[in-house]
Structures are given as structure tokens and as C-alpha cells.
Amino acid sequence: MTSLEVTTEAEDSGPSGYAAARLRLLSEKERPGPPRRAALAKLTDDWLSALFTTACLEAGVRGAALVAVGGYGRGELSPRSDLDLLLLHDGGADAGAIATLADRIWYPVWDLGLALDHSVRTPAEARKTAGEDLKVQLGLLDARPVVGDLGLVAGLRTAVLADWRNQAPKRLPELDELCRERAERQGELQFLLEPDLKEARGGLRDATALRAVAASWLADAPREGLAEARRRLLDARDALHLATGRATDRLALQEQDQVATELGLLDADALLRQVYEAARTVSYATDVTWREVNRVLRARSLRPRLRAMLSGGRTPQPERSPLAEGVVEQDGEVVLARAARPERDPVLPLRAAAAAAQSGLPISLHAVRRLAATARPLPVPWPAEAREELVTLLGAGESTVAVWEALEAEGLITQLLPDWERVRCRPQRNPVHTWTVDRHLVEAAVKASSLTRRVGRPDLLLVAALLHDIGKGWPGDHSVAGETIAKDLATRIGFDRADVAVIATLVRHHLLLVETATRRDLDDPATVASVASVVGSAGTLELLHALTEADALATGPAAWSSWRGSLVADLVGRVAAVLAGDAPPEPEPAAPSAEQERLAIEALRTGEPVLALHAHTERPEQPQEPDQPEPVGVELLIALPDQPGVLPAAAGVLALHRLTVRAADLRSIDLPTELGESAGVLLLSWRVAAEYGSLPQAARLRADLVRALDGTLDIPGRLAEREAAYPRRRGVKAPPPRVTVAAAGSRLATVIEVRAQDAPGLLHRIGRALDESAVRVRSAHVSTLGANAVDAFYVTGLEGAPLPPEQASETARTLEAMLRA
DSSP: OOHHHHHHHHHHHHHHHHHHHHHHHHHOSSSOSHHHHHHHHHHHHHHHHHHHHHHHHHHTOOSEEEEEOHHHHTTOOOTTOOEEEEEEEOSOSOHHHHHHHHHHHHHHHHHTTOOEEEEEEOHHHHHHHHHHOHHHHHHHTTOEEEEEOHHHHHHHHHHHHHHHHHTHHHHHHHHHHHHHHHHHHHOBGGGOSSOBTTTSBTSHHHHHHHHHHHHTTSOOOOOTTHHHHHHHHHHHHHHHHHHHSSOOOBOOHHHHHHHHHHTTOSSHHHHHHHHHHHHHHHHHHHHHHHHHHHHHHHHHHSOHHHHHHHHTTSOOOOOEEEEETTEEEETTEEEEOTTOOGGGOTTHHHHHHHHHHHHTOOBOHHHHHHHHHHOOOOOSSOOHHHHHHHHHHHTTTTHHHHHHHHHHHTTHHHHHOTTHHHHTTOOOOSTTOOSOHHHHHHHHHHHHHTTGGGSSOHHHHHHHHHHTTGGGGSSSOHHHHHHHHHHHHHHHHTOOHHHHHHHHHHHHTTTHHHHHHHHSOTTSHHHHHHHHHHHOSHHHHHHHHHHHHHHHHHHOGGGOOHHHHHHHHHHHHHHHHHHTTOOOOOOOOOOOOHHHHHHHHHHHHHSSOEEEEESOOOOTTSOOOTTSOOOSSEEEEEEEEOOTTHHHHHHHHHHHTTEEEEEEEEEEEEEEOTTSOEEEEEEEEEEEEESSSOOOOHHHHHHHHHHHHHTOSOHHHHHHHHHHHSOOOOOOOOOOOEEEEOTTOOSSSEEEEEEEEOOTTHHHHHHHHHHHTTOEEEEEEEEEETTEEEEEEEEEOTTSSOOOHHHHHHHHHHHHHHHHO
16 A cells, blocks of 8 residues: 555544554554655644644634644654644634634544644744743754645744744753753763663754754754764664554663564664664764854854954964874864875874874864875884874873774774774673773773873783773684784784783783682682783783773773772782792681681680671771772671581571672681680671661671571571562563583682572572582682672582582582572
């Protein structure tokens, strides 16, 4: 059926015919995107025209028109879009007739369940309201006549546009502020796992704001790619409306696969990458446009007489200050010098970018485009100057980000580093991560720039930070893939063979320190020796330490704390001693702190658990840095006589009291008894946080722990009752848990590593499974990163020796099966 036939049927059949035709149109798969939006707008126009014509005759009204504004005015009707309508009249009819006319249009729309944003005004009233309300004025800029007195609508459009242009010096700063406030609330679309396609920065609202700026004739947005970006965002919103059946703009995780299928994309990651690329185009155009608006407004604010006085009656020439060879500052931007010849100077793009970042200035759109279009490719390997300019760019700190994005928007980054295309706009579904892969790499370099005074080779640190996750665009372990790519790129950049090897090592093992420090027993010599053998030299260790911190700080708030930093520093100190030639000490029981020893003695004396809960968790010898996030949670110390079932009992009690375990450490110490013998005491150090509300009293925790140990508190039953009382939340399906035996993890015990979705009672379930497997937990190292739990358990047989390989594998399989059940 053709569009004409559909609209004719709609006109003939009234509201029910329109509804049926609308449904058929939205069910068609052959006309997605702009054709379907235009057809839906045309279908709606025809239906409303019939309503309006009939209503005017019945109400006896002349000199009126129905006007589409906002998205409907632009002909961008998504399946669940509101209808934004203005009933415009010349004021000649009485109020009752106009009210009757309005009712006979609005009520049929409401009867069909369509959302309607409506108003009734004369042209003078519309102009007055627009002058008072910026959002109304923006909607009227897209006013389009649907039916009625076309001259009336044309007059209003002309007047509104004239008002907008005359008031641009006042209204554009208001619009800029409105956009900034919205971005602050909604975040940046290009980095959000569940973005709002309309309201987030780089979304459809910003694209519409750019149209308004262009209508002011004061400035214009860069047009290349902008229309296509807007189309992709609209297509995604259409698919979202069809997938959900709701008028929503938020691309929720549970709906992304269905939206991707609706758009003919491979999967949700392909969808997000497409959306992110579109948002990045809109965001960059927004930055450039508002910078130009502010420049023009600043220039207009100078009085003409003052300009004449300063220039002696001549037209003043913009001041140009040199920044580097071929690069100058002009009017607050970095531009190319008049004598610059990009076609003869292949280093000029990096030199201009480094100068812009170092001076904290934006690089002009014209300069970036000229460089992208005319600059010669760098020879491979790069000359020393190019390598130094890249390092200077990466070491400039926060100002690096805007310059890097400007180069990336015009394709210069992938010209310089071809492997960058694989990580560009690539989403990261781990909620610990704040950024896409490419932005995370740039953020890591920014964080590393503040740590360059701690290392002897800051250039290697900055480049390794930029490349440490470069393998995430490839299948398999991203660290392994990244090592190969980093070797190629470091060679391309011009580093010598020894430096290339260091960069490759840093990329391959960028997770080594934090994973070892938080998941392994640092008192075990095998732990320290294994790290030392991988790192190889004190210089590489120094660089890896700084890279670890930069990577974590660039990941998100949950990835780093002073507690985690202190663990890494402790490991680095031990490894440095080994690399300096000091043999690792023989394993000895770690000396407990004074408080731990006090609690242990009390537990041995009474034969019962002893608890201490502390709100202050920082070590006094390691003060909190001002810009470092506080560790999550408070410290809970437990001491009790060594006995079976302690770990599941303690973890279960914490779960019952709605305490989330952020980190945990369990170890056994021997204390002398009054009879001169020794007795084992278990020490548990927990970092916990309340799910909500205040922390429970230590006395209540102790009482429940006693009951759990003597079997009078049914922890599994209580946890099951609580879980059954709450409905399951919808959300992205978590990957299945994984349990492995760490190869060569320790000479003293078998290391079993668990990676699973964090959940209440998880540690209790793990402890029960290990108890049932007839193994003894020698120590445990528990950490929680966002929604993920990564736990390591040092276990032995009942006689205290490491498990045979077959038993270790069977224990891991049994534990994994229990967690999957």
C-alpha cells in the first residue's frame, strides 16, 4: 500500500482509520529511518487537517491555523513521540468558538492515547510567550503549518525568527547555560552504559540547539557528519520506541540487544558504538559552535569607537602570538601560522596539538581540518621530534583531552596510530569503568602526567598509559593482544629496541601489581618472587607502579583507594628488595597489630569471638591525599579460636545484617596458652559497608556469630527467606561465575580464585562449599570491584599441605558448580 493510499484511508475512516494506518506504517520493515518518520508526519498531518477543517466549520471559526512545532514541526516523528501543536488564531473569533475548535482537535488525539503538548495563542501572544520562555521560542523556530491560514503562520514565523536574531546576544548565552545544566544532570551520552538519547550531552537536544544557533546567523556548527549523526540518534530512538512500546529516550541495558536487532546491527556493543560515534560528532560540533558564539559576542561587546581608537581608524588585525614552529595563538585559539606548510612538515599536526595542550587552548576547527587534509604522513619510524611532541601532548594533563578529541574528530589520531580505530568509541560493560576504551586510555595518560616525577622515564610511562588497553579491540586476553600491538606501535613511534621491550612489558602486565596485591598473600615468598621474575628490573617496576595507579584512577571511583594503594605499595617495596638482591625472607607468621593481638588474646582467654568495629580505616603512617577517594566502608576486626566453619558463619552474619563486604583478609596465628602450649586463633579483617541505614552494633554481630557457630542460627534459611521476599530486578544478565586454580600461586598452599557477580551471601556460600570440600582456608583475600567480586582463597588439606592437583581441580569444579546453581 502506498503512502497516498494509507493517508486517504485515514482521512476517510476518521480516528480509527488513522490508528490502523499508523499501526501498519510502524509495522513496515522496508521504510525505516527518515522515510518512515516523514511518512508518519505526513499521515498525522492529513488526519489533523481533516479534524481541523471539520471543526472550523462546526465552530464557525475563520482566521486560524494548526501549527506543528518542535520535533513534529521538523517532521521527526518517532513512533511514540509527542504531538507538539499550536492552535494559532487572529483573535477575530470569540473565546467560546476558539475553545470549541480546540476541544474538537485535542480530544480525538487524546482518545487515541497519543501524548499531546498543545497551546492556543494569537501571533502576539505567541511572540510574548516566546520572549519570556526560551523553550517556547526554540519550539517556534521549527514551526510548520499543518492546515489553515498559511499567511498567519508565515507572519508568525517571520516575526519569531526576527526576534530570535535581534535577541541573539541575550538568548544564546541563556541557551548555552541551559545546555550546560542539562549536561551536568544527564552526563555525556558517548560514555554512558544506559544513555538518554535526547537529554544527555551529545544527544538530540544538543543537535536541536545547534540548529537554533544557526538560525541566529551569529555562528554555525560544523556541518560535516552532523546530519548523519542526528539521523543515527533518531533511528536509535525509533527502534527503542518500537522495541519497548513506550515513549522513552533512555537506552536501558535490557533493551539494547532488541534495539540492535531492530536496526539490523550485530549486537548491543555495535549499537552502543554507533550511538557513541554519533554523540561524539554532536558533542564536538557543540564545543566548536559555542566557542565561536562566545568569540563573536566578545568581539561585539567592544564599542566601535574604542576599536577605532585602538586601531587609528583602520580595521584592527587580530593579534597573533607564536607558540611553536608554524603554530600561533589567535583570539583564544591555536591556529596555523601564515607561513606554515603542512604538506611539507609532517610533524606539524603533533607540534600544533602539543602547543595547544601545553598552553591550555583549544585548537581551531579550521587548523585541524587543514592538517587532516594536507599534512604529509609521518615516516616510519617517526623522527625524534614527532615522538617528543607526542610525549609533550600526553604530558599536558587535563588539557590533553580536548585537543585529542579535536584531532580524533577529524581522523588525525587514526592516521598517526592506525590501531586506535579498534578501540575508538568501544563500550566497556563493566560498571567499574566510567569511560569508553579510547577515552579511558587518554584519561590514563592524563593521570600518568601527574606521576611523571616519580619515574626515571616519564616518556615510557605516558606512552604505556596510552596503550595499556589497546588490545581490547581484539579477541582473547586484551593484555596478551595489547603486548603485540604495543610493540608495533612503539616501534612505529620510534623507540629503540630496549624501550619497546619495556613498553610491551608494561602493557602485558599492567594488571599484575593490583591483582597480586589484592588477591595474593604478600607474606608468601612465592608471591613476591613471581612478580620480580616478570618485572625484571627496578626501572620497570617503578614504571609499572605508576601505570597501575594511573590506570585505576582513570577507571572510576571503585577502582582505587588509599587502602588498595597501600597494598600495591607494600608489594612494590617487597619486589624492589628482591630485585636489589635481597633474598625473600622465609615465611613467618605476620606479626599482628597491637589491637589484633589484644583481640586474639581475649578470644583465646574466653574461647568466644571478640569483635571491634572502627569507622576510621586509614593507616596513620599513610595519610589520605587530598584528591584521593576514600576507601569504601569501615573496618571490622574479628578474633576467635580456630575452628571449622568460621568463614561461612562470619560472612553469613554480615549478609544477614545487610553489610556488603568490600574487602576481607583471614589468617591464623598461634598464641601461647597458660600451660605453655600454643593454640590457633583466627583473625578476620573486613572492610564492610551498610547497604542502607546505619551500621549494626558490634554486640549484635557478636551474638549472631556465636549462634551461627553453635548451629542455632540458620543462616542459609534466613538468607533464602529474604531473597524470596524481594522480586528479582530486571537488568543485564551477568556472565557466569568462574573458579580457577592459580598456577604456581604459592609453595605453602593452593590458591583458588573466584570471579563472580557480587551478591548478598556470596562469601557465605563460597565458605560453605570450601568447608564441604574438606579443605582448610589458610587465608582469604576478598575484593569487590563494582558489581564484580574477585576473591582468592589459600587452601590446604586438613593436614596443612597444598592440595594435590587432582583434588585442587575437583574443588574448583565443585565450587563453580555450586555458584552456578
